[in-house]
Amino acid sequence: MRIARFTNAGVRDAEVSEHGFATDDGLGLKLTRFHRADSDDVVLLLHGLPASTDMFIMPEHRNLVSFLLDSGYPDVWSLDFRMSNRFPYDTETHRFTLDDIALFDHPAALQELRRHIGNKRVHVIAQCLGSVSFMMSLAAGLVGDIASVTSNSVALVTRVPRWSRIKLGFGPGFFDYVAGVSFLDSRFGDAPPLTRGWMISRAVSLFHRECDFRACHMISFMWGAGNPGLWSHENLAPETHARVADLFGANGLHYYRHMRRMVRAGHAVRHDDRLPGLPSDYLELAGDITTPVLFLTGDRNHVFRDSNIVCHEIMSAARPGLHELQVLPGYGHVDPIIGKDAARDVFPHILEFLRKHSVDGADGAR
Numbered sequence: 001m002r003i004a005r006f007t008n009a010g011v012r013d014a015e016v017s018e019h020g021f022a023t024d025d026g027l028g029l030k031l032t033r034f035h036r037a038d039s040d041d042v043v044l045l046l047h048g049l050p051a052s053t054d055m056f057i058m059p060e061h062r063n064l065v066s067f068l069l070d071s072g073y074p075d076v077w078s079l080d081f082r083m084s085n086r087f088p089y090d091t092e093t094h095r096f097t098l099d100d101i102a103l104f105d106h107p108a109a110l111q112e113l114r115r116h117i118g119n120k121r122v123h124v125i126a127q128c129l130g131s132v133s134f135m136m137s138l139a140a141g142l143v144g145d146i147a148s149v150t151s152n153s154v155a156l157v158t159r160v161p162r163w164s165r166i167k168l169g170f171g172p173g174f175f176d177y178v179a180g181v182s183f184l185d186s187r188f189g190d191a192p193p194l195t196r197g198w199m200i201s202r203a204v205s206l207f208h209r210e211c212d213f214r215a216c217h218m219i220s221f222m223w224g225a226g227n228p229g230l231w232s233h234e235n236l237a238p239e240t241h242a243r244v245a246d247l248f249g250a251n252g253l254h255y256y257r258h259m260r261r262m263v264r265a266g267h268a269v270r271h272d273d274r275l276p277g278l279p280s281d282y283l284e285l286a287g288d289i290t291t292p293v294l295f296l297t298g299d300r301n302h303v304f305r306d307s308n309i310v311c312h313e314i315m316s317a318a319r320p321g322l323h324e325l326q327v328l329p330g331y332g333h334v335d336p337i338i339g340k341d342a343a344r345d346v347f348p349h350i351l352e353f354l355r356k357h358s359v360d361g362a363d364g365a366r
Helices: 064-070 098-117 128-139 162-179 186-190 196-205 214-222 238-242 254-265 283-288 307-318 347-356
Strands: 015-022 028-035 041-046 075-080 121-127 146-152 183-185 250-252 293-298 324-328
Touching: 015 098, 028 098, 041 064, 041 098, 041 128, 064 075, 064 347, 075 098, 098 121, 098 128, 098 254, 121 128, 128 146, 128 254, 128 283, 146 307, 146 347, 162 254, 183 186, 183 214, 186 196, 186 214, 196 214, 250 254, 283 307, 293 307, 293 347, 307 324, 324 347
Parallel strands: 041 075, 041 121, 121 146, 146 293, 293 324
Antiparallel strands: 015 028, 028 075, 183 250
16 A cells, blocks of 8 residues: 555544744744544644654554544644654754754744634643653743643653664764765665765665665664664554655754763753753753653663653652653554554553543543
């Protein structure tokens, strides 16, 4: 089955609308609304790097948006912020960091969202660096009135495998100044022979014999340590594995520099003093967060290891009983969202948490 890129075909029986807005630093971003009915509880989805809204609306199996719409949450929104592969930003030379997203993208998105929904309760479900950056916004007090947050894989604690630490240490400088590329792209394998991208992809594939998809190899190299790094192959539908380059595109190198600083610190910290008003250490403010957080992580997480387990321990010590942790057997970094059986194995945990913090309590939002 050939699946069209950027298709909304995975969501049926819902009105789909797009809502563009601008950030204070001059980027145009987009919210997509999947609406069946008005609700007192609204869900906002945040992708990771280098993904997009597409990870939540996959037509090859029951996706997260459809699951939520069918489960009593009929007003679901998804934000494509500056890390989205639907935009060209990450194939341009730039110096964006997670601080930019925390300061500019998430607050502007919440302002635009509330322009449409008013003061209704907002629940955030976030993946990867979408989760890190949103938790940074939350800790810094840049977004408020959030009913609940579900954080998959990583939040304010950043613990990675040893191989990832090595790549973070040497990779950005090597690719900027030696290889001469300002971004990495899962589609490098499709580049013309003997070009920089083609040679990078072939070199990466020499160390990845676990499958025949060069895009899968590049994504494992770009994020994580493993064969493959971001998921377990058995958790993906064949159609998903064949189109991972559609779901996970290019990302700029400067994000890695911010992640390197965070990994060395062990948790979320400010990259530099370029953006005034941001805290130097976001985890120090975690005890001030009164929003309940569900920390999700696969027990085969080869990207951020036990980061969410440790973050749950730290934040629960400051606010006993407020936060929850769910470790997912057999899952890795992103397959809890894009896995073929995620609707059976993972989404019910998210739903249970949402219902605990919705207007109608355990009966869900109706």
